[in-house]
Amino acid sequence: MKKIFLLITILLCINYCFAQKAVEKKTRLTDFITERYQTIIQTDKQIKQGTYNALYEKKIVIANGVYTNNKRTGTWHFFFPTGKLLQNYNYTTRQLLYEAPEDTTSTIRYMIDYPVTEKDTTLITKPIRLGGRYYGYVPYFRLFKLPADMQNSNTQQIEVIMELLVSPLGRLSDFKFHIRYYNDKEDVKLINVNTDLLSDEDKTFIPASRDRKLIASRILIRCYITRLDGIDIY
Template identity: 40%
Template sequence: MLKRYLLLFTALFFVNICFAQDTIQIKRKLSGHVTEIFKVLKSDVNTRQGSFRAVYKNKIPVPSGMYVNDKKVGLWRFTDPNGVILQTYDYTYKRLFYEAPEDTTSHFRYLVDKELKEGDKVTKPIKIGGRFYGYLPYLTLFTLPNEFKTIDRDDLSAVVELLISPGGRLADFKVELTAGVLNQPLTTINMNIKLPDPADLVFTPATQNGEPIASRIRIRCVVNSSWHLDFE
């Protein structure tokens, strides 16, 4: 019992030392409506330390959680722009506690690259970060090519397609651009999968009867005033 108390005291002492370090607050625009707010060490501005949140229109914290020595720790909460919880995930124990169900109004569609039989049990691929914040990096990485900027933005639509391998890695990333009420195809743009954040390459893969399989995630989007993408 004494040993257990000593271990607990040591852990608490370590955490207190971590958070006692001098930090500075950083604000960084992630998209037109989302701003990340977090702290970094004064001694090393590349090391995040302490609370993290990203707020939608300066109001709704779409993710909120904690960093220790530049690593996400503990339970993180991810919401949509209305504050509805989409996902909760414990980074310390690598455990998904909650993933919100989807219905036909969802901007997301999932396809598996395998023939399905009656009675098969299939699970969708999951991105840690939820169906809003978790997918923002893919939308903001796209910029509308100059040759299409003469088209009225209201006439433009896009579908982001992500191919996820059975190992849970991003294998392909493309954007299909369409125009008009009939969504006439304009072009398909293959995006570079060497993403700035390696975490954006990692997914929980789809499964068929408990076995990981390849899948595709398709996300309906619109072109915003910055020539990037927003959820439809």
């Protein structure tokens, strides 16, 4: 009887060890971006566990960090495809450690319902997307779909503006695409996107503020059509 019990215990331990064995995964996120990470199996569910890397054109790291039981933990680093560091964020302490300055070459614009003049001394901070100004928007890129009547067009002649409304609590509350041909400023297709398609983490921002008071804001991002009819930031 004791031998049978011991055998069952050993088999259960072996089964548990196999269930906990880490498996490396590789997934394509966009035309240019792939991600590599490890998963373990828990009750028939794949859980991200361990080091995570997102790569641009399979060689340039644009996101690096660690998952613990399917959650981002510790300090993550986010980069632009040129290799420039854009953001360091600690997901354990929920603290922004670094955000790269943004200059006039940026294709991202921010709007708030408050008139600002050159002489205005009001302290205004812009909204900040967790994940930086490139990788942070990848989940939004993936929800773009070129309208059927444009799919046989010259995509180089199409402009896409992604518009995001961020609440004073730092939550994405509205999401849409403005799509038009460059030579047609009147005919703009407005595509509303269901924000429920994004995870809570993908809808999280550090909200804009005015004199330390949190306020709503809009983010406008100019994008281009990729070779497989996806989008990317200029």
